[in-house]
Amino acid sequence: MKNRRQMGRGKKGRCRCRMLNEVRPGEKVCISCHHACGAIRQRLLDLGFVPSARVDVIRRAPLGDPIQLKVNNYNVTLRKSEAAQIEIETA
């Protein structure tokens, strides 16, 4: 898995690596790094979204967003916009 990032390409910049929001329910993935910063980053880390942690994508909410994830034995929900800041690789 290549880890090229969207260096300086602005908001619409695309990168070839996968983000957590693209993962389908049922998949198991591994976190490679965060693109968020500040409070969001801290909260994610506190909840166990640390690099190399395993994440199961459980389901999407009935309206498609947010998504429910399982990390270290407990369930956490994230909006897709936040999940889009977490880079993952297939476990």
Add this chain to the structure above:
Amino acid sequence: MQKQTDKPSASPSPGGKRKKNLLVGLAGQQNAGKSTTFNMLTGANQHIANYPGVTVDKKSGSYKDEFGKIEIVDLPGTYSLTSFSLEERVSRDFLFTEKPDVLVNVLDASCLKRSLFFTFQLLEMGFPLVVGLNMMDVARQNGLKIDVDKLSHSLGVEVIPTVGRRGKGKKELKQAIRQAAERPRGKVLEITYDDLEPLIADLQEKVESHPDLTTDRPARWLAIKLLEGDSQTEKIINRDPSADDVMVGLNDIRDDFNQQQGLSVADYLVSRREKLAAKIMELCVNDTGAGQETISEKIDRVVLNPIAAPLFLVATVFVIYQLSIVKGYELTKYTWPFLAKVRALAAGLLPDAGLLHDPYVRSMALWMVDSANTLLNYVPIFLILFALIAILEDSGYMARIAFILDKLFHAFGLHGQSTLPFILGGVFAGGCAVPGIMATKGIPDEKSRMATILTVPFMNCLAKIPLYTLLVNIYFVQHKSWVMLFLSTITIFVALLVAKLLTSTVLRNMETAPFIMELPNYHPPTIYGVGQRAIERTWVYIKKVGSIVLAVSVFVFTFLQFPGLGDERQHFYEQEMNTAVEQFYTKIADNPYSEQLSEEVQLVALINFYNDYKQGRLNIKGAKAAKAFDKKIKAKNPDYFLFLKPGKDKAAKKINRALRKLASKRKTLRRKIKEETIGVSILGQVGQAMEPVTQYAGFNWKINVALLSSFAARESSVATLGVLFQQGADESKTLEERMGAESLAGGFTPLHALAVMVFFALYPPCLAATIMVKVQTNSYKWMLFSILFPTTLGLVTASAIFTTGRALDLSGIAMMGIFYGLVALTTLVVGLASSRQKSPDDFSYQAGLPESA
């Protein structure tokens, strides 16, 4: 109060001086079961205050052990102890300023690893720690085998397994608290950060050279926090001008480390803690159920299923509505007689009513009792409503509701967790904005929280219902259910649109936070926990709403009374009354009973006796009860009772007829006086002065007065209207009939009623709720905004409806349909548009962060 049943087993430390009373902090992450542990330890002996200067609740309680009193402070549940959120800062400040003797760390055994991150942070702060390993039952169910002794050994602190909901481990936890306070600290786990250690040591030395800095906080902790870039800690150092050397070069140190490790200091700290937690987990936990579906997950598979989820949600709301509003109203039938008795009691204690004018004290006090009764009448409804909501919260389903609805709410700038405030505020039919606004505390996103605070008052609070019911029964008899549906849903649409408007204008620059929410495991709620929350919230309602409404009712009463009628009019009414009294005496002149009534005082007493009887008789149902009631009244004054129920006594019958006529005349006169008084009163004049503006909405001055007085307290609107629409004083006529009769003459149409109802729906929160807005936003500016904005919005909308309807000659129900369609369509369009395009300030990619290890 906690009873001292525990056997003394903590042997007193030899020779050591014992501190009798202890201060204990209770810390832990959200959903770890901190509240149940708190309840388990303190029982009912607890109270809630605020931390100084902020709106974070400070819950404290106490119990006694064999040596003294243990005061426990429940810290806010946070996932971490950084300086990013208010709660975390409050917790930290509390710990360092109050310096608890012991810190109890509640861990969720079923997700131990994450909980350990938090424990490490507490250990670094250097307080004597006791770990309460809660939810052992859930952990066991999930197949987790935790070796408590090994865990205790690894951490170097006492670990007590507990099941807070069942009170298991209470005795042991209390003993451990006492022991931790007395025993000198043993070898506690020290978290080491390999590559960072030299840097920490350097900085620690620098910090230690300033003794002032380390009086409250350990030097190592300060050093770690500084390297982490913790803003609060930097502030503390900067506050001390002599310590400026500490900060020198700190940024470079951090940058260098970042370059060398390819990882920021903060991330490095996290990764070390993570490794340590993993190591401890491996050592102490045997996960036999790994990969198996837990009970909660099984439930979620059904409850959060895309098709079933909306059904469950609707069913839940329906059950809440049925049980609290419908059944609650039925309950009030049983509680109302008590309130009526209180009123009767008060009426009996107060000075008697006069012929035309009552003593000021009497009318004022009765007005206040009536105001209080209207509010207290809702108590059964609120008890049920709040208990059900507590069940939703404690069971874990509330978090699921937030998960299901977040997308919808988010499209309008709100938050999944806005659900609870809206339900409390009365989404469908009935609630109260005061607890609703209070419940916004849980919303982590400041922008959405503000939007929620400002839109909760649009929900239909219980006090709005009587006016709706009144108007619907007069003007929309044929379309009752349609109008009720309109009223209960239009408010949701408007709230969503307003939230969108506010978050994209005045609230645009507010701080937002991501939607990162834990879905806790399902737990059966405890009766104690639910009951306590229901009573607590109801009590807040009674206290806040009650006290404010009572105080304000005095002002409203006064503004409706003064300056009062001029002498000339006064004289006119007295003349009228005198004529009636003279007529009465002429009629009974040759009556054998006339002697009993020769004095006017006697006459007044008789009329009051007659009125009291009629009033009391209204609340009596059934022939048997009526007989008993008659007997009771007869016993009070058999002479007068004869005039009320003359039976075959012809002379008494004559008096009865004359009396009824006189009483009716008196009632008419009194009503006329009241109406005229209100007309010339301060509030009445304001209402009349507003007519030029409100005429476009179709409000005459009477409506204006009712709406003005309802700002003070919603429920008084109907009472005021009752006084104002009083023509045709025939007592058998209800307010509906009276308003109907007058409005036909005055040209008041369903269109008018629609405008009034829409205005009332959008009307600013009552005074109690605006004060709550002040408390929750900590700003008078927002409080003022919460009054002015809805007033303008309501007036503009009502005017648009009325003026358009007038111009196009539309009926009330047609105009309602058009308005509803427009609002619903706008909501749909706005909702779809904003969920399609992600607004750029929702999140910003922070590119170029260092590669993680």
